[in-house]
Amino acid sequence: MTKKIKCALIGSGNIGTDLIYKIQRSEFLEPVWMVGIDPESEGLQRARDMGLKTTSDGVDGLLPHIEADGIQIAFDATSAYVHAENSRKLNEKGVFMIDLTPAAIGPLCVPPVNLDQLEQNTMNVNMISCAGQATIPIVYGVSRIQGVEYAEIIASLASKSIGPGTRANLDEFTYTTSNALEKVGGAKRGKALCVINPAEPPMIMRNTIYCLTTDEPDQEKITASLMDMIEQVQRYVPGYKLVNGPVFEGNKVGVFMEVAGLGDYLPTYAGNLDIMTAAACRTAEMFAEKLLNGEMTLEAIA
Amino acid sequence: MKSDLEGKKIIVHDMCLRDGMHAKREQISTEQMRTVAKALNDSGVPYIQVSHGAGLGGNSLQHGFAPHSNEEYWDAVAPVLTTSKMSVLLIPGLGTMKELRSAYEHGVRSVHVATHCTEADTSPQHIACARELGMDTSGFLMMAHLNTPQGLAKEALKMESYGAHTVYVTDSAGYMIPENVTECIGALRDVLKPETEIGFHGHNNLGMGNANSIAAIRAGASRIDCSVAGLGAGAGNTPLESFVAVCERMGIQTGCDLFKLMDMAEDIIFPMMDHIVRVDRSSLTLGYAGVYSTFLLHANRLGAKYGIPSRDILLELGRKKMIGGQEDMIEDTALTMLKQRQA
Numbered sequence: 130m131t132k133k134i135k136c137a138l139i140g141s142g143n144i145g146t147d148l149i150y151k152i153q154r155s156e157f158l159e160p161v162w163m164v165g166i167d168p169e170s171e172g173l174q175r176a177r178d179m180g181l182k183t184t185s186d187g188v189d190g191l192l193p194h195i196e197a198d199g200i201q202i203a204f205d206a207t208s209a210y211v212h213a214e215n216s217r218k219l220n221e222k223g224v225f226m227i228d229l230t231p232a233a234i235g236p237l238c239v240p241p242v243n244l245d246q247l248e249q250n251t252m253n254v255n256m257i258s259c260a261g262q263a264t265i266p267i268v269y270g271v272s273r274i275q276g277v278e279y280a281e282i283i284a285s286l287a288s289k290s291i292g293p294g295t296r297a298n299l300d301e302f303t304y305t306t307s308n309a310l311e312k313v314g315g316a317k318r319g320k321a322l323c324v325i326n327p328a329e330p331p332m333i334m335r336n337t338i339y340c341l342t343t344d345e346p347d348q349e350k351i352t353a354s355l356m357d358m359i360e361q362v363q364r365y366v367p368g369y370k371l372v373n374g375p376v377f378e379g380n381k382v383g384v385f386m387e388v389a390g391l392g393d394y395l396p397t398y399a400g401n402l403d404i405m406t407a408a409a410c411r412t413a414e415m416f417a418e419k420l421l422n423g424e425m426t427l428e429a430i431a
Numbered sequence: 432m433k434s435d436l437e438g439k440k441i442i443v444h445d446m447c448l449r450d451g452m453h454a455k456r457e458q459i460s461t462e463q464m465r466t467v468a469k470a471l472n473d474s475g476v477p478y479i480q481v482s483h484g485a486g487l488g489g490n491s492l493q494h495g496f497a498p499h500s501n502e503e504y505w506d507a508v509a510p511v512l513t514t515s516k517m518s519v520l521l522i523p524g525l526g527t528m529k530e531l532r533s534a535y536e537h538g539v540r541s542v543h544v545a546t547h548c549t550e551a552d553t554s555p556q557h558i559a560c561a562r563e564l565g566m567d568t569s570g571f572l573m574m575a576h577l578n579t580p581q582g583l584a585k586e587a588l589k590m591e592s593y594g595a596h597t598v599y600v601t602d603s604a605g606y607m608i609p610e611n612v613t614e615c616i617g618a619l620r621d622v623l624k625p626e627t628e629i630g631f632h633g634h635n636n637l638g639m640g641n642a643n644s645i646a647a648i649r650a651g652a653s654r655i656d657c658s659v660a661g662l663g664a665g666a667g668n669t670p671l672e673s674f675v676a677v678c679e680r681m682g683i684q685t686g687c688d689l690f691k692l693m694d695m696a697e698d699i700i701f702p703m704m705d706h707i708v709r710v711d712r713s714s715l716t717l718g719y720a721g722v723y724s725t726f727l728l729h730a731n732r733l734g735a736k737y738g739i740p741s742r743d744i745l746l747e748l749g750r751k752k753m754i755g756g757q758e759d760m761i762e763d764t765a766l767t768m769l770k771q772r773q774a
Binding site: 279281283285288293296297298299300303304320322323324325326327328332335337339341372373374376381383385 | 488491492493523524525527528529547549550552553555556557577751752753754755756757759760762763766767
């Protein structure tokens with residue numbers, strides 16, 4: 130395929146930078162613009178070195194170029210606080226938003242769980258959080274077999290992989306992830322915990338998922354369902370791995386996962402970056418494919 | 432005998448009804464809370480921490496479910512306090528500002544905003560929110576032995592800049608010895624504003640609770656966390672009654688009634704204990720290997736479940752530098768060790 134959908138990346142931090150690598154490898158997407166707010170930032174410099182056009186004037190610096198450069202999809206990796214405004218400005222110009230902040234104004238997406246069923250008339254899709262992407266497939270793997278009264282996840286992240294945006298907004302991360310365990314994972318109640326560990330060498334991202342099932346868990350069916358979900362995530366994040374479990378104790382199902390990244394921008398311990406950027410990229414690809422086939426058109430939202 | 436600290440005033444903060452929850456597998460009734468809180472109030476203890484052992488948002492499979500919500504505990508305790516103030520623990524990533532506002536509405540007036548000792552920048556929202564509510568606000572640098580004194584001072588400066596009135600050096604693993612405490616508190620005192628207080632929160636895993644707390648005061652700390660009879664995680668916190676006795680000997684003023692605290696330890700707290708909180712094989716391992724004190728009972732339980740000595744599990748957790756909040760990694764580690772031993 131020669132034609133690709135042109136993309137803009139907003140936010141030149143860890144996630145935005147890692148996205149460049151993922152999108153460059155895509156069959157359907159092409160990274161064209163990187164938007165930052167600090168002209169001196171390392172992220173913008175790197176984007177320029179990788180052949181992207183850059184602006185340090187925020188989204189306003191991108192708006193005049195959207196038409197000429199044919200930008201159709203934008204990825205927002207800034208913060209929950211500025212996302213709504215970014216989205217409004219870009220939607221107005223007919224640009225589709227993939228939201229990687231915890232703002233969650235559009236429908237929530239975890240590709241192996243609900244990519245096929247996303248609302249087709251939306252102009253904004255939210256990717257929840259790295260912990261959400263890493264754990265919701267497991268919760269769904271249980272809840273599609275039997276009712277889950279309560280799901281709890283614990284994400285342990287290497288200190289070096291967590292940028293200033295996430296650090297300053299841990300509450301939003303907690304709320305958005307907890308809510309998505311219910312809305313997308315299918316648990317009646319969800320709770321997300323996160324721990325930032327500074328150990329050297331940095332620890333690989335770990336996620337523990339606990340589900341309390343309504344009645345006694347069907348061990349065989351749940352195990353098979355979980356293995357299937359893990360395999361589906363591995364298609365876009367090869368380092369997604371079951372370390373221990375499932376452990377069954379009464380109605381509690383415990384699953385201990387590890388996520389190693391591809392080592393594109395940060396080393397492989399930062400699986401939290403990969404699972405987020407790879408999921409966002411996969412989601413964008415689905416829409417891009419439809420745009421290229423003419424199954425979908427983008428309309429400016431006034 | 433005159434001591435160099437004669438006349439020094441300090442503020443003690445009791446942990447029985449928060450850290451002590453860990454030692455009780457989070458199972459303390461509202462009635463027991465009221466009894467303990469009243470006795471602490473009547474003994475002149477200025478601050479009493481009251482919540483789930485893991486603080487706000489603590490009720491979870493990871494940290495255990497208490498029989499009551501934090502709100503129910505605060506409502507039970509608030510009416511019996513005449514002079515003592517209630518405080519709470521808030522670990523960002525677990526607790527949120529929504530819960531902090533609820534705590535304030537239920538009468539809590541002081542908070543320890545806790546982060547791992549290198550991650551102070553996960554606390555600015557919460558410290559600012561506490562200040563906005565008008566609370567007595569402390570930053571609480573946990574597992575302090577995993578940072579250098581200079582590194583701790585840098586993190587303490589961040590918390591001070593977010594608005595913390597006090598910054599604590601928190602020896603969560605009970606690993607520190609007095610020389611370490613002197614260095615760490617000294618490093619903070621060198622850089623923090625004179626009006627910013629410094630606190631020390633110890634665990635008695637190496638039997639150093641009192642000695643460390645005195646070293647902290649000598650190096651410039653003015654707030655000390657203790658708990659009556661040491662009811663707390665691991666081998667417990669610095670026992671309040673013996674600490675107050677030491678302070679009296681040295682002329683350090685705590686404002687607490689020693690005999691009332693002694694009676695309370697004997698008559699109320701000891702009978703409440705499910706196991707005698709003391710330096711034993713497992714809690715000593717925590718202090719020796721530098722492991723988060725709360726891991727104690729989990730490691731004992733999972734060690735028994737999988738037939739692996741809890742000391743082996745704790746040593747491995749120390750080697751892997753697991754920190755507070757990673758209780759899930761205890762079972763994960765036990766399972767991995769089991770596989771290796773069966774291979």
